[in-house]
Amino acid sequence: MSSFEVIGGKKLKGEITPQGAKNEALQIISAVLLTDEKVTVTNIPDILDVNNLIELLKAIGVKVERPDRHTCIFQADDVDLNVLRSPEFKNKSGTLRGSVMLAGPMLGRYKKAFIPKPGGDKIGRRRLDTHLLGFQKLGAEMIYYPEDAFYYFSTDGLKGTYLLLDEPSVTGTANIIMAAVLAKGATVIYNAACEPYIQQLCRMLNRIGADIQGVGSNQLIIEGVEKLHGTEHRILPDMIEIGSFIGMAAMTQSDIIIKNCSVEYLGVIPEKFRQLGIQLNIVGDDIHIPEQELYQIQTYMDGGVLTIYDHPWPGFTPDLLSIVLVVATQAKGSVLIHQKMFESRLFFVDKLIDMGAQIILCDPHRAAVIGLERKHKLRGIKMSSPDIRAGVSLLIAALSAEGKSIIQNIDQIDRGYQYIDERLRSLGAEIRRV
Missing domain, CATH: 3.65.10.10 (Enolpyruvate transferase domain)
Structure with missing residues (x-):
């Protein structure tokens, strides 16, 4: 040590x-799962939490090119969902709280997701209720596996709805946004977090074909689309x-x-x-x-x-x-x-x-x-x-x-x-x- x-x-x-902003990087890098086209992200901070998330994406089959330590080109065109329940994925994701944000894009695009008990700082209780309730209201079913502390979500297709968040959680808002952009119909998120990181995520998603209105406010209106595309994004x-x-x-x-x-x-x-x-x-x-x-x-x-x-x-x-x-x-x-x-x-x-x-x-x-x-x-x-x-x-x-x-x-x-x-x-x- x-x-x-x-x-x-x-x-x-x-x-x-x-x-580059750590919290924004964790959201943007998770969002690359929403499209099968290339997404180039620059000004990535070369830190443990971000590098661990990139390794998680590699583990499930995302192609990653890294021209330098602060730039990555991602392409999620051949993702292996079976890896998500593996002990290796559980061990890796359990040490990183940011791994919870893979669930939203997974659920939106692949219709199933696993959330491990999150790791991260030991700074007190950091509940997942905002994430879990949001996914359920969008139409996902949840099963909890206590033996390995995993939440399993599945859906036949997410459907837009009205969501009044119990707290303006930044990661919760990001996760729900990423799930809702590919849902059928309109989703309204009220009491949404509006941090610059969330604004950046919304702008990036709009560039790849999402339809998000109200960016920067605490009410987001998301009209679901069928497919998203590639883009370039620079982290604040x-x-x-x-x-x-x-x-x-x-x-x-x-x-x-x-x-x-x-x-x-x-x-x-x-x-x-x-x-x-x-x-x-x-x-x-x-x-x-x-x-x-x-x-x-x-x-x-x-x-x-x-x-x-x-x-x-x-x-x-x-x-x-x-x-x-x-x-x-x-x-x-x-x-x-x-x-x-x-x-x-x-x-x-x-x-x-x-x-x-x-x-x-x-x-x-x-x-x-x-x-x-x-x-x-x-x-x-x-x-x-x-x-x-x-x-x-x-x-x-x-x-x-x-x-x-x-x-x-x-x-x-x-x-x-x-x-x-x-x-x-x-x-x-x-x-x-x-």
Whole structure:
């Protein structure tokens, strides 16, 4: 098992380009199953979760050409559905939560699908009800096999219907969209997720012949079609990585330019970091974070303590709350972090407390952070990465800390951030993989 060894306290400088968006990549790559023609996808992040999904597609017979590490040409013209119940497929798909999104296109095109008990981050309950109920309302029958934790779906043909989702699940919305584009008749999805990743998926599907209206809103109207075609698609830059780099620059008092950010798709992310007192300048499609001696957390107009919480798009993404929390530890002022969606995502704060941060974990969903105002530096310690986002938050803390830190279980970080150690070294960070 690899670890990162980080010598902290160094100011960084230079330019860094964000990778392609992981969450979008998982959806788009799943959608290639909807057509037997070639689909070319560019700006693919070279990370474990995405590479594992590509290997899953290969395992069921999808042809994959990879001219470079960030480009794939897919063709699903000879898929072997029998592989779906194999122990090998179960083992591979069970380690990757994104594998659940193969079910929608499978059900839409091949009229049957298997969903394994999903893997991924250990950040609390992540239920599949939105997916399962959506498929059933479209006309699929479900059987659960408890002996191998598989859900089996089959249908004589999906039929369009009205769906009011119980929650605006991003993966649930994506899965239902991919199933509905080949269903007979019209499907209306209300309370749909409308994240940029969902918008990108809808635009890609419309280019290959789907008929989806309401893109960008929480009500999608999908008129089923008989056949879809090939296309080319470029994945957006990863907004979570962009937010991570903003936080890292502020925390380490660095002067950094983040290139090619597709700023129009970042929503409230820049404003949330400004609420922490972080200066950032948007220049064209780049974001410049200048070196800043101290950043001061804003208060509400009545003087109340700022609360930053997650909320479905266009609210603040839950994937950046861990970053905001760690950045607040060196700010001037206090903030309450409220993680509504996942009850285990704040449990990594014990490592930050060991490093000298002043944090009160109120309950599994809320943490109060009292900024140190740079009067006391965090100190390097040995720690372990519990999930992707917490892992990068701990890495940011280590980069700003005094002395040496060891971060174990960095496979979790590699699942979501490509070549992160090499890219940070190019900015002047002292980090090595051991």
